[in-house]
Amino acid sequence: MDKKIKIAVIGSGTMGNGIAHISAQSGFKTLLVDINQLQLDDALLTINSNLDRQLKKNIISSNDKNNTINNITISTKINDCKDMDLIIEAIPEKFSIKSSLFKELDAICKKETIFASNTSSISISNLGNQTNRPDKIIGMHFMNPVPIMKLVEVIKTLHTSIDTVKVITSLAKIMGKTPVECNDYPGFISNRILMPMINEAIFCLEQNVAKKEAIDDIMKLGMSHPMGPLQLADFIGLDICLDIMEVLWSGFNDSKYRPCTLLKTMVSSGLLGKKTGRGFYKYD
Numbered sequence: 149m150d151k152k153i154k155i156a157v158i159g160s161g162t163m164g165n166g167i168a169h170i171s172a173q174s175g176f177k178t179l180l181v182d183i184n185q186l187q188l189d190d191a192l193l194t195i196n197s198n199l200d201r202q203l204k205k206n207i208i209s210s211n212d213k214n215n216t217i218n219n220i221t222i223s224t225k226i227n228d229c230k231d232m233d234l235i236i237e238a239i240p241e242k243f244s245i246k247s248s249l250f251k252e253l254d255a256i257c258k259k260e261t262i263f264a265s266n267t268s269s270i271s272i273s274n275l276g277n278q279t280n281r282p283d284k285i286i287g288m289h290f291m292n293p294v295p296i297m298k299l300v301e302v303i304k305t306l307h308t309s310i311d312t313v314k315v316i317t318s319l320a321k322i323m324g325k326t327p328v329e330c331n332d333y334p335g336f337i338s339n340r341i342l343m344p345m346i347n348e349a350i351f352c353l354e355q356n357v358a359k360k361e362a363i364d365d366i367m368k369l370g371m372s373h374p375m376g377p378l379q380l381a382d383f384i385g386l387d388i389c390l391d392i393m394e395v396l397w398s399g400f401n402d403s404k405y406r407p408c409t410l411l412k413t414m415v416s417s418g419l420l421g422k423k424t425g426r427g428f429y430k431y432d
Contacts, residue, residue, distance in 0.1 A: 164266075168220055173212065178221070383422050
């Protein structure tokens with residue numbers, strides 16, 4: 149793949165800054181876009197900190213770090229995406245917000261531009277329906293933390309072209325990732341399996357089957373999971389877990405995907421996990 153292709157990452161939160169990091173580190177000129185300048189400033193600090201961590205571990209050289217930083221530019225203007233070859237969307241997990249963005253991008257970007265969404269559960273087909281380029285719409289679901297996790301879930305719709313799939317799988321490999329293809333269904337593969345497990349663990353806690361530590365220990369010690377489901381939910385963000393469960397529930401209309409009441413209560417109470425200092429566990 150030509151390293152001269154221009155990539156824009158929209159959304160500079162945890163996933164967005166991680167995607168921009170590996171894109172730039174892989175040699176691509178990368179535009180990081182967010183409506184919030186403070187968020188962009190924080191994203192650059194995070195990327196710099198993560199690069200320093202890689203440097204200390206001898207994963208990269210000082211020259212690699214400098215090249216990565218130099219490959220990143222930031223902007224608060226969506227119009228700066230008009231000449232990009234690939235857009236990777238990593239904004240909040242709400243269909244209304246994503247669909248509005250896709251409509252806006254479709255109006256300003258050249259017809260050849262590929263739109264990839266980092267959504268963890270929202271229908272790629274429905275996002276494609278907001279545009280006049282359904283053949284160039286694809287899911288590119290990175291795992292968190294992006295610089296470390298190897299998987300990229302590549303989600304294709306009935307309209308996604310073979311060429312679009314080839315571009316995204318090739319790009320993922322250049323970024324040091326392993327692309328795995330799946331078709332467009334609610335939750336795809338990763339979260340269709342993971343989130344019901346987390347939701348069931350929350351049901352176990354709600355029903356006082358066991359204490360939170362016991363639930364997590366059983367999955368860590370008995371199933372060799374590196375992290376228990378309740379602690380993992382805290383790290384993912386309980387609001388994100390709820391969003392994905394609601395997508396599964398509405399997408400399949402099956403009660404086995406019903407979000408646990410305790411999960412909904414914690415989200416409505418602002419107890420979202422590590423990012424708020426308290427979820428199922430407390431964090432400093």
